[in-house]
Every structure is written in structure tokens, then in C-alpha cells.
Amino acid sequence: MSLSKKMMHNMPRRVVITSVGVISSLGFTLEEILNNLKDENTSFERSSFDNEVVIVSPVTDFNIKDFAGRFKDKRYLSRGAQFCVASAMEAVKKARLDKQLLAEAGLFLGTGPNLNIGGEFPDVKDGEIDRKDLMALWILKFLPNTAASVIAKLAGIHGENQTITTACSASLQAIGEAFRKIKNGYIDLAFAGGGDSRLSKSGILAYKKAHALCDGTGEPEKASRPFDRNRKGFVPGEGGAFFLLEELRHAKSRGAVIYGEICGYGASIDGYSMTAPQLDGKWAEKSVNSALQEAELAFSDIDVVSSHGTGTLLNDAMEADLIDRVYGEKSPFIIALKSWIGHISAACGAVELAICLACMQNSYLPKTRNLDEPCHAGLNFVIEEQTCRIRNILLENFGFGGQNSALIVKNVR
Secondary structure, X not given: OOHHHHHHHHOOOXXXXXXXXXXXXXXXXXXXXXXXXXXXXXXXXEEEEOOEEEEEEOOOOXXXXXXXXOOHHHHHOOHHHHHHHHHHHHHHHHHOOOHHXXXXXXXXXXXXXOOOXXXXXXXXXXXXXXXXXXXXXXXXXXXXXXXXXXXXXXXXXXXXXXXXXXXXXXXXXXXXXXXXXXXXXXXXXXXXXEEEEOOOHHHHHHXXXXXXXXXXXXXXXXXXXXXXXXXXXXXXXXXXXXXXXXXXXXXXXXXXXXXXXXXXXXXXXXXXXXXXXXXXXXXXXXXXXXXXXXXXXXXXXXXXXXXXXXXXXXHHHHXXXXXXXXXXXXXXXXXXXXXXXXXXXXXXXXXXXXXHHHHHHOOEEOOOOOOOOEOOOOOOEOOOOEEOOOOEEXXXXXXXXXXXXXXEEEOOO
16 A cells, blocks of 8 residues: 555544434424524423423424334333434434445444333332233333434444443444544444423422422423523423435535534533533533644634523533633634423433534524623623624533533535
8 A cells, every 4th residue: 555545544534514303492404493593483381290390391293103114113212312213313314325224334322211111111110010901022111222223223233333221322323433433443423412391290209309300390492591690490301313424425425415523522521510510511522622633723703602501500610611711802702402392301402413514504593592781791691693704613512411512513605
């Protein structure tokens, strides 16, 4: 092999997004999402879960058959896993790959636990869960890789795969890991994303006990208020999104549509608390710096930070300080998409990436809803919607257990 060919062989490869499947409370296509952002159409509502009254942001009019057809393994899918499968199959359909390419594709997904324990086992007494109508393979509803197995079976995918369960960081890490596998030459293409739902009695109870949820009082539309001084916790949402990630030359060779380029990824873990972020944000900042370093970008090259912005006291304070520390006086625009869709737990990063792609393509930034009194002066929060050219977006996700992730997406148009 000639020296030039060796150098080309060893050069890091560029990775682009060539298909998007999304199921969200703002819509099921990028066009619907953009229109609902502009029209301020959201799904926040007050709901009761076994006498626990909370504000939620549900996905309405969803039926997995509309995306995956009829298949017998549906019975093994929790609602969160259904969002995984539906969004993945939508991405597969839009990718227009032949069977050989599908067989070679990787599959990387981020998901959370099935917390609908009371719904699955309503009559547990003394730890006894057996009953006449209990499915023989009931365990599949609680295994984290069930969604991946179903997606692979339906789509004919047989390549490298991972199921990642790093709390609210999971789906962004799944996308990051797929990006690295393609960039480093292990595979040419991979489907990556995630889905989740905690809108069940047991799920709501879990977050109530952890004192993480906004209570059920007040107007539902005003409940989610990231970075506002009067924030009182997060609003749970649900949904999923999947993407086809592809090596650039491979994508061009088949004439694929390119939505954006992933150019940097970082992840870390605090090692501090089971639920609270490390207050100085040291290791969260490490994930951001790692993504910037890999992308070979300076802080000033980032136009928009898509924040984790949960609306909880500790997360927002840590994240605002982190952004201020990293960017100093030249703060990029900061958006907080959970003010539109609620917190989708393990799937938040994937769904927020889909929304970011819609915004990037249309040079549009949605306002951060209910941000009346910012908790940190000097940061460039997007208070009112605006249009601007977006070159690079940095997405941040931080989860229970101190899981941190950051992903940088570049506009290639």
C-alpha cells in the first residue's frame, strides 16, 4: 500500500446523519415538530396516577402498528420500548437501504427500565407474582435489550450493537458510541437512538419519592420552567427517535439525504451521588471538553447549546454555571427543549437531537418557555423565538448516577 493510501486509510472518517425517525409530543416528522414549535402547540396536561396528580407531556394518537405493522412480539414491549421500535422502523423505512446494507448495519440504542411494575403485576402479595395469565416470557418486558432484538428481527439488522442504560444520558451516548464505531472504521453505517416512557403509576411514584417532579398544581403549560428561579422540578414526557448514521463517502455514493454531521462526542461519570449532579460540574465539563476536542472546535465555534435543562434546582444550577465557566463572556445561544416536550428520561437526547436537526435546517431557535427570571445572569438564553444561521450545535445530557454526555452536530448545508 502506498504512503498516501495508508494515510487516507488511517484518517478519521466523517459521520453524517442520513435518516430520521421520531415520535414526540410535538409531532412524528421534523416538519410537524417545526410547525408545532412555531405555533406553540404542546401536550402538557394534568394527569392522575393512583391518586398522584402530576403534570405530564404525553404522546397522543400513537399506535405502534402505524410504524411497524402487526407483529407478535409486540406483547413483549413496554410503552417505552414501543417508542424505540416505532422510531427505529421509521428511520429504517426512510433510509431506503437494500437488505444487504441493512444486514451489515449496526444498532445502538439507549433506553431505561420498565417501571410499570404495578401495571404488570397488580396483585403482588408476599413477593408472589405468578398467576394463570402471566406470560411465559414475561421477563422480556423487563430486559433492556428486548427493543433491540425486536428492531433487528423486523429490519434484518445483524451488525455490531449495544443497548445503553445510562439513565438520562443513555440515548445520546448510544448515538455517540455509534458515531465512534463508524468514525474509527469498524462499520460504515448504524441505526442509533432510543425511546422511553415513565408515565405509569410506578414510574411517577419513583420520581415523586425522589422529589424530582414538579407537583400537579398550577397551569400545566407553565409547569416546565428550565433555568427559571421559580422552577420546581421536571415534567415527565415520553417518546423516541432514531437516526441512520453513515460514513460520509458511503452516504454520498448512494445519494443519501444528509441532515447534519456528527463531529464530536464526550462522556463521563461524576462518581459523586446516586441522584444529584456534582455541584461544581467538573466531570460534566469534561464530557463537553472531550466533545469539543474531538470535533477540533473552539468554544467560540459553538452557536447553540441544547441544554439538559430539566427544571430541577440542582441540575439547572450546575449546568448554568458550567456553561458560564466554559464560554465566559461569549455565551452561545442556549435552548431548553424540555420546556416543550417534558423530560423523556433515557430518550431525551435522541428526541432533542431530532428537534435540533429541524431547527438547524430552518435556521430557527425556539424560545425557552416559562423562563421569566433566569437563574443565572449573563447567559444567552433564548427568551423569544428567533432566526439565525446555525453552524454547530452542542447537545448536553446529564443523568442519575452522575452520567454525563455531550454531542456536537455540524450543519453541512
